[in-house]
Amino acid sequence: MRASLLQVDVNEGESVESRRRRVAAAVRDQAAADLVVLPELWTTGAFAYEEFGSEAEPLEGPTSEAMAKAASDAGVWLHAGSIPERAPDGTLYNTSLVFSPSGDLAAAYRKIHRFGFDQGEAVLMGAGDTLVTVRLPETVLGLATCYDLRFPELFRGLVDAGAETLVVPAGWPERRRSHWTLLARARAVENQAFVLACATAGSHAGIAQAGHSAVVDPWGEVLAEAGPGEEVLTVDFDPATVAGTRERFPALKDRVLGLDRPRR
Ligand SMILES: NC(=O)CCC(=O)C(=O)O
Numbered sequence: 001m002r003a004s005l006l007q008v009d010v011n012e013g014e015s016v017e018s019r020r021r022r023v024a025a026a027v028r029d030q031a032a033a034d035l036v037v038l039p040e041l042w043t044t045g046a047f048a049y050e051e052f053g054s055e056a057e058p059l060e061g062p063t064s065e066a067m068a069k070a071a072s073d074a075g076v077w078l079h080a081g082s083i084p085e086r087a088p089d090g091t092l093y094n095t096s097l098v099f100s101p102s103g104d105l106a107a108a109y110r111k112i113h114r115f116g117f118d119q120g121e122a123v124l125m126g127a128g129d130t131l132v133t134v135r136l137p138e139t140v141l142g143l144a145t146c147y148d149l150r151f152p153e154l155f156r157g158l159v160d161a162g163a164e165t166l167v168v169p170a171g172w173p174e175r176r177r178s179h180w181t182l183l184a185r186a187r188a189v190e191n192q193a194f195v196l197a198c199a200t201a202g203s204h205a206g207i208a209q210a211g212h213s214a215v216v217d218p219w220g221e222v223l224a225e226a227g228p229g230e231e232v233l234t235v236d237f238d239p240a241t242v243a244g245t246r247e248r249f250p251a252l253k254d255r256v257l258g259l260d261r262p263r264r
Contacts, residue, residue: 008038040199077106080096131143213225
């Protein structure tokens with residue numbers, strides 16, 4: 001299976017419309033891939049809080065339309081990263097979209113853990129409450145977004161739902177890059193799954209982005225890692241490695257669930 005991660009440069013010098021056209025063209029160029037992955041909130045930038053409301057779109061908005069067409073033109077599965085979604089009741093969500101090679105919306109995942117503590121995304125956006133997996137011919141994707149990477153129980157839930165390839169679009173700051181790299185490997189090792197971690201490059205809202213998108217195998221080996229700038233990271237991997245790893249080293253079967261809490 002071939003995956004291409006598009007590490008998009010997101011900066012205020014380029015309009016959302018221009019970036020949408022540029023990214024759609026880049027997706028069309030990936031016709032040799034089976035799966036193309038984009039980062040989190042690449043239209044606005046994950047830290048451009050003041051843009052979330054003005055650039056929010058419904059699930060059938062301009063980004064979704066452009067990405068559906070790009071996926072069908074290229075004939076690829078497309079994890080189109082996330083958009084600021086405005087739901088019919090007005091609530092904003094950080095929503096990831098997955099399109100099939102015929103351009104149909106196969107899945108939408110609303111980010112469960114919002115970043116910012118008592119500001120930014122955490123107060124501007126609603127929280128998703130549903131785990132999402134997507135069955136491709138070669139593997140089952142489990143969806144998570146950026147800050148979700150810090151919450152291992154979410155990933156265990158995805159694995160329990162059948163996920164073998166964990167896809168994590170992000171807008172991760174350069175100053176915490178070591179956490180990004182470490183957590184992507186940790187989620188791969190503990191879940192014996194592939195991790196496709198696709199981040200933004202560049203700088204927006206005064207926050208330098210980490211880049212360094214990566215593909216990690218179920219043994220925790222980094223198969224490929226991008227540099228800091230805009231880049232297409234293409235990797236061939238064998239999804240059957242997941243079942244092989246889980247069979248040879250059956251740690252997931254040794255889980256002990258429902259432990260009692262310490263007595264006080
Ligand atoms: N967009 C995000 O979720 C940022 C997450 C982050 O900066 C961190 O977890 O650190």
